Amino acid sequence: MLLLTGGAALEAQPAKPNILFLFADDQCFDTIRARRNLEVRTPNLDRLVAAGTTFSHAYNMGAWSGAVCIPSRTMLNTGRFLWPVQALDKNLEPEREAGRLWGLEMRSAGYDTYFTGKWHVKTDVAKVFDVARHERPGMPKDTPQGYDRPKPGEPDSWRPWDPQFGGYWEGGRHWSEVVGDDATDYLATAAQRTAPFFMYIAFNAPHDPRQSPREYVEMYPLERIAVPVNFLPEYPWKEAIGCGTGLRDERLAPFPRTEYAVKVHRQEYYAIITHMDAQIGRILKALEQSGKADNTWIFFTADHGLAVGHHGLIGKQNLFDHSVRVPLIAVGPGVPAGRRIDAPVYLQDVMPTAIELAGRGRRDYIQFHSLLPLLRGAAGTSAYDAVYGAYLNLQRSITCDGYKLLLYPKVPKALLFDLEKDPQEMKDLAEQPGSAAIMKRLWTRFRALQREMEDPLDLRGVFPELD
Secondary structure, eight states, X not given: OOSOOOOSSXXXXXXXXXXXXXXXXXXXXXXXXXXXXXTSOOHHHHHHHHHSEEETTEEOOEESSSOTHHHHHHHHHHOOOHHHHHHHHTOOHHHHHTTOSHHHHHHHTTOEEEEEEEOOSSSOGGGTSSEEEEEEOSSSOOOGGGSSOOOTTSOOOOOTTOGGGOTTEETTEEHHHHHHHHHHHHHHTGGGOOSOEXXXXXXXXXXXXXXOOHHHHTTSOGGGOOOOTTBOSSOTTTTTTTOSTTSTGGGGSOSSOOHHHHXXXXXXXXXXXXXXXXXXXXXXXXXXXXXXXXXEEEEEEESOOOOTTBXXXXXXXXXXXXXXXXXXXXXXXXXXXXXXXOSOEEGGGHHHHHHHHTTOOOOTTOOSOOSHHHHTTOSSOOSOSSEEEXXXXXXXXXXXXXXXXXXXXTTTEEEEEETTTOTTOOOOOTTSTTHHHHHHHHHHHHHHHHHHHTOOOOOTTTOGGGO
């Protein structure tokens, strides 16, 4: 049983708390059973939900590249918003030398720092953490047999559990199991440590190729897998928004999409999530056995979501909620148990939260905001009155006051969704009577956010009707 059960209020702790950061790759916000997805099995993430506070509307801000994980992780480790961090991404060495990276901030606060798994940030991880083990690339080695499948009426040679395909399978072990081994090895020495620890545990899962042991795949018979209610054979503007036949992620399944193919991909998605969840269970057990659990904060989140069949899409290079919203759970001394916070936040807010817990205070260069005021139940709402989204120069969005305005400049097309009535983003209201005033209001806020985010894309000439 998890020892951290929360409490009525957050209070100052007698010693700096340990920080255990658990990070998934490509995990959509709605893939935790305790968060009302009864298809997936996540007993250990469910324990975290029960023991702590969940942020139901945590977002990734977007990406300047098709590899959405690079911008997301660079924002997370630098604390900067999307477009300012794009410039830093070209040369992060001055940031590292100045100590303006998450791991270095924690080291300066007196923490022993430890890393394992996926880094995908353009600086040497061994110079950011005291110990860095098994640094992994952005994804496992491409497996050609895992693309453009399954096709109707054709045999499918792919088997997620077959090590002959490589991918996650290396030397008879799965990468997620290696991450679990690394984390539990480190925690086995925690009882002897006097300094607090910061552990950055970064799984590649559930990124494709979505491989896991056979017993995990067999937990999900295809007849029990539902097709998303917003399933489409093809998204009508897929090419204009950069999600067409040339995008690697989208080529994982055949065009046009079939319900059968989507069910197979979701089966394998759920299986690798459950396999990762089992490794998280091992880590939580090791934390309890270390004797350090009572003074440890645990954060779980992912770098972005994933479509896996929603809207006719497979990848994450879009601004629908399934691809920009992620799970975010905080467990720690005094954190209310079983609580849900619906205020909008960004996943990268974890970084300034941890730095504040470490006693470093507010850092002037960090643009994201600590979650501690929300966790303490402070009056008011989120530090963000609107959520900004961007993908290349092909998509923009703003989510505000229960609506999302989605902009496709290459079509050109502006879409409007009422997220309270239509959370699956299926009914475009842009042409409905009364929508013009809502869209103009969102547009005005979007333009202000663009300036705040230093977004260079000028869309005024593309959408003059909104200006």
